[in-house]
Amino acid sequence: QTVVTQEPSLTVSPGGTVTLTCASSTGAVTSGYYPNWFQQKPGQPPRALIYNINNKHSWTPARFSGSLLGGKAALTLSGVQPEDEADYYCLLYYGGAWVFGGGTKLTVL
């Protein structure tokens, strides 16, 4: 069974920079996994942030960026704002199926 692993929780100060990662139990995450990232705030459906590693949606703030880093997919927030406090999920492709990571709860404190 494929497992996608994210940090369960991270804390960052306002104005700081934080990187969330997304690892695959099958090995290094590459472009063929087409990583996507989503943000979810309480009581709301998720909102797409990044698709296909590093492509932003039209509504994605410039401070969010995606990359591949050390064999993982990564989401970096630069200049964190209080409103960035949320759960973040990555999504990876496995030959016909997609698998979500367990999510990272980001606290801005």
Added chain:
Amino acid sequence: QVQLVQSGAEVKKPGASVKVSCKASGYTFTSYDINWVRQATGQGLEWMGWMNPNTGNTGYAQRFQGRVTMTRDTSISTAYMELSSLRSEDGAVYYCVRKEMGLSGRVGDYWGQGSLVTVSS
């Protein structure tokens, strides 16, 4: 404007089936895949499967194989997800999610509002 409007909350008994609908508007229904994702209360997101509304082709997560069926009615731009043999752990919010066709396409640029399914005897 693009909208995905889902059917309302359902309460089902264990062993029953549930069918959730997702009505699309504001775009050409057959030009984007519909995926289904669920989320149990306080838990993470779980991908269930996808459907190509143009061809009717589907693909399901292995753990739902044999229990889930995704269909569509193109005449009313509506996708359906039916889950059978319900158990208590199937209680969750179910979302329909739009995806650009092709592997590198945008996933989840639009989500339905979610349909709460409760499984209780």
